[in-house]
Amino acid sequence: MSAKKNDDRKSVVVVGGGAAGVNIARPLSFKLDATKYALVLINPRPFRVLLPATLRMVVSDADNLGTTALVPYDKIFHAENGTFLQDSVRSIQEKSLTLGSGQEVPYDILILASGLSWTDPIAFPDSAEDTKAYLVRNHEKFAQAGSYLLAGGGAVGCELAGELKDIWPEKEVTIMHKQRLLFNDTYTDRYRRSAANHLTARGVTLHLDDTVEGLPAEAGPATVLTKGGLKLSADLVLKTTGPTHPNTDFIPSFDADALTPAGFVKVKPTLQLLNHPNIFAAGDIIEWNEQKQAIKAGAHAKLVVQNVLGYISGNGSSLKTYKTGFEAILVTNGKRGGISYFGVLWGLIFGGWFTALLKSKSLLVPMFRKESGLV
Template identity: 55%
Template sequence: MSDKASSSRKTVVVVGGGSAGVNAARALSQSLDRSRYNLILINPRPYRIALPAALRMVVTDEPKLEDTALITYENLFHNGNGTFKQGSVESISQKPGSERGVLTLKGGEEIGYDALALAPGSLWEGPIDFPDDDKEVRRYISHHRAKFSKAKSIILAGGGAVGVELAGEIKDAWPEKQVTIVHNARLLLNDAYPDKFRTEVAKIMQTRGVNVITGDHVESIPAEPIEKVVTRAGKPLIADLVLGTRGPKPNTGFVRTLGSETLTARGFVKVKPTLQLQQFPNIFAAGDVIDWDEQKQAAKSSGHGKLVAQNIASYFERRPLKEYKSGAEMIALTNGKAGGMTYFNVMWGLMLGAWFTSAVKSKTLLVPMFRKESGLV
């Protein structure tokens, strides 16, 4: 290809290599003509971490999930039609009304774009707050495995999906360890799900020997070594390991450089039904970061990514864009390798138990599906 032809190509950048970003980038690599478009995926880590597998991965080395759940981007792009770049975006520069902008990465490198897909995912706390460097990630995993192995009494500060699933993984590996979930709501999880499901989840946790405390809160995670924690309500709890398992925050600090009006007060990206930003028709957002009334889950994020890819192609071709519509809420909660509960918000509300949940999630933690999304087997 001549330099002239290369310089005339439009550049499409996807920021974030999780569920939304992977699906957007793979679909774009299939739909965009490489003679006309240059596709780039930017992610801080050299691989995607399959988050449903992360909790088991940091608890135990059996079955060495780091060998499969750290999913590289080497086969992501269809026929090699795309480039992966490891890096962190620090700012976005584009004026409203302009059809082109510039990303600035940590270290100062600048990358121009004609269309941008923002899928930076969430900022987590506790055991799934992974670093970016590969060696540091692996040290982090080993460090947490050692902490879980050594601990006798563990408090999980937060009883959403992360806290519930982590408790199940700990009990699978060490049934004798004392595990306590402290959750600030009146029931586990949140009110997107009916009380009957949330109550049943608590019963299953208690059956496994997990102490469940609701309507209370661990104010801050104390520095180690730890002997006890006092909750907001004044309840003393004996523990030698306390971990934050509360819900995540959107990783959108850099998006604010487009203007404070691009984000809600909680940091979510304001989008149109086409998943375009309000003032920037060439910028799209997908995944956990969008301001949309639905639960933040990988299955939804993958759908966002595919729609964004389709709409970016339509944007360039001046075709009508499709609007995103949420489906029925559902959740599959693991409880170790062989247990769990699933809820579907259809008909009267379907609740399915260990056999179904184990078959669809608990055994594999969706790792084969995530690897397939990235072009791996």
């Protein structure tokens, strides 16, 4: 596909094949008339990495997640009403994209859903071969360490601690977190304390309201000092503070005012870019006052699909607006434990049995595979 179209169809292009992109591209493949619209999905990897499964996946080869949680795009389009391109986006122009390979891809409607960049141990490479080697290296690294220090006590640090305790209950696991309680103040103190109690009951050591000074650039054995004056040593010191930045470096080439200083995409409540009604954005890259989660990305995707169809129909006044629902989080603690929060009423909390049923056991892998047209 080149910048010059070889047919008269309009081009609808989705950039990013994560939770938002998949749930936009697949429904559109059902709803768009393939004789009038050419649908394209662009993603750097040939597979979607299911983020809820990544921590268990990198710790060991349990549950064959290295296969089931890396979901290919070959079934993404209904009746093959679409094209998948494995590539990155270098820049945006009016009506076209330039890809990392140099290929030009035209668009009439553009949907940005390029997600976030993550740090080791869930900084997955782009190729299947490199990802396989990456998993083997991580399995060896975790198995060989006798103790772990996790710098960050949000969902990543807490869930990683639970996975480590599942496999090596005798090994020392320590979490360092800069806030006075785990997670952040989106959630009630009661929930945050309950989560801490679930971890300490498994032998996880918590150091709260303190941070590591001079965290090593690469995960490995280290002795670190904290601002509170502690000296801590571990065979494996890891940064577990979550994603590093949104994957939006290619956007300012088109609109220098499209991003916030932190790199998130400014959007209207219709999830259109402020100055470009034919460009939509969804998922973790948008600037919106809510926690970044797959469930939110799915809600964005549903709205974007509706609004793209409304925009195509020429009825701009029919576009829907996005509103965040209540905050919720399901945090695993190994396969059989965890703690969940739903921000309704006074803040509902559910423990291990409920969380394991909904998330911990399967890590939502069957549901996400179904989103991609797989069973």
